[in-house]
Amino acid sequence: MMQSRKAEPELIAQALQTGRLSVEDEHGFHHELYAACPRDGSHVAPVRTIWRRDADGRHIDQLEFHCPRCGRTWQAERTELHLR
Numbered sequence: 001m002m003q004s005r006k007a008e009p010e011l012i013a014q015a016l017q018t019g020r021l022s023v024e025d026e027h028g029f030h031h032e033l034y035a036a037c038p039r040d041g042s043h044v045a046p047v048r049t050i051w052r053r054d055a056d057g058r059h060i061d062q063l064e065f066h067c068p069r070c071g072r073t074w075q076a077e078r079t080e081l082h083l084r
């Protein structure tokens, strides 16, 4: 029987909610958030974090990415975020 693992979008949502840019797995490895550039598919790490504060505390509202290959800067949709 496989150990149950949470789906990637759920892990990402949880990380953003708690203000983290990486997720630690059950083996202690850190998986960092990245986005794939919409133009050329490059895997890009976030360059800027846009915070939001509400009744639940401080969490990450948006992540801005800059692709070194094509020079594009963009704020990724949640669906564009992945874990390494």
Ligand SMILES: [Zn+2]
Pocket (backbone or CB within 6 Å): 037, 038, 039, 040, 041, 042, 067, 068, 069, 070, 071, 072
């Ligand atoms: Zn690019």
